[in-house]
Amino acid sequence: MQNLGNTQYFKVDSEPANGAKVVLSTVYEALTEKGYNPVNQIVGYIMSGDPTYITSHKNARSMIMKVERDELVEELLTEYIHTKEWK
Numbered sequence: 001m002q003n004l005g006n007t008q009y010f011k012v013d014s015e016p017a018n019g020a021k022v023v024l025s026t027v028y029e030a031l032t033e034k035g036y037n038p039v040n041q042i043v044g045y046i047m048s049g050d051p052t053y054i055t056s057h058k059n060a061r062s063m064i065m066k067v068e069r070d071e072l073v074e075e076l077l078t079e080y081i082h083t084k085e086w087k
Helices: 020-033 038-048 057-065 069-083
Strands: none
Touching: 020 038, 020 057, 020 069, 038 069
């Protein structure tokens, strides 16, 4: 049984050349070019795992499927925290 009194650590290694940041940027651009709301579509994909939320334009669908969804969430949260002004 796990000791719930201890904090678990989650270690993230540096991302590869075409990591989550590059993939999200490319997917965002492809969705925008095709006239979709990129935020809604990416959220739909992350929540459901259904790749049909992502266009195949610019190879975006196959790119996003190569990145784990938790890595996408981690990248989005990291960017949010880095740009947020905490008061």
